[in-house]
Amino acid sequence: MRSVVSLLLCFSLASQVGAQTIDTCFVCSLIPDSVFARMQGKSYKGSCPVPRSELRYLRLSYRDAHGQTQRGELICNQSIAQDLVSIFRQLWEADYRIERMQLIDDFGADDERSMDANNTSCFNYRTIADSNVTSKHGRGLAIDINPLYNPCVKGKTIQPKRGRKWAFGRDRRKDIPYKIHHNDLCYLLFKEHGFRWGGDWRSLKDYQHFEK
Numbered sequence: 001m002r003s004v005v006s007l008l009l010c011f012s013l014a015s016q017v018g019a020q021t022i023d024t025c026f027v028c029s030l031i032p033d034s035v036f037a038r039m040q041g042k043s044y045k046g047s048c049p050v051p052r053s054e055l056r057y058l059r060l061s062y063r064d065a066h067g068q069t070q071r072g073e074l075i076c077n078q079s080i081a082q083d084l085v086s087i088f089r090q091l092w093e094a095d096y097r098i099e100r101m102q103l104i105d106d107f108g109a110d111d112e113r114s115m116d117a118n119n120t121s122c123f124n125y126r127t128i129a130d131s132n133v134t135s136k137h138g139r140g141l142a143i144d145i146n147p148l149y150n151p152c153v154k155g156k157t158i159q160p161k162r163g164r165k166w167a168f169g170r171d172r173r174k175d176i177p178y179k180i181h182h183n184d185l186c187y188l189l190f191k192e193h194g195f196r197w198g199g200d201w202r203s204l205k206d207y208q209h210f211e212k
């Protein structure tokens with residue numbers, strides 16, 4: 001209820017005073033204690049080498065499937081926080097659709113469950129398979145956008161599994177909802193901010209993924 005009230009307040013004020021108040025809908029802060037508690041043993045595991053002080057908590061407005069403004073949450077590395085605030089503000093202004101933006105902890109930090117729900121997320125501590133190297137998501141330096149319709153394709157393995165329908169060549173050229181491609185505003189904004197897109201990789205195609 002509180003978040004609904006604050007959102008309504010946010011937008012009624014925004015319409016009255018313009019850009020200055022819209023800034024309050026795209027907020028970067030240190031991770032509050034209540035949020036950090038939600039992350040424990042999920043996205044933030046005991047062995048995580050990234051200190052809490054290097055991570056940031058973002059509250060970002062976005063347009064859902066119906067064009068309704070929703071308020072999402074992301075955890076990211078401090079070094080990309082202002083990039084994300086700027087990019088998501090421009091996406092919101094351009095009516096770019098994002099289905100869901102919840103912390104991955106709401107899905108037990110289970111990447112497959114989060115992707116299957118088409119959830120946009122960033123930080124989730126993990127190492128790269130068969131190594132001790134922390135992944136880009138593990139450092140909060142990578143983000144997955146609308147992942148169900150922009151799956152990760154490694155040979156015959158599709159993540160999320162339900163994304164198979166939107167994974168391959170000819171199908172990928174069809175008019176898919178939320179599709180990220182080279183003329184897509186999301187791609188253009190992330191490129192402008194110096195991110196690499198997983199859809200440009202050769203060894204695998206990770207259409208949902210941007211990293212810096």
Ligand SMILES: [Zn+2]
Pocket residue numbers: 137142143144206208209210
């Ligand atoms: Zn990713």
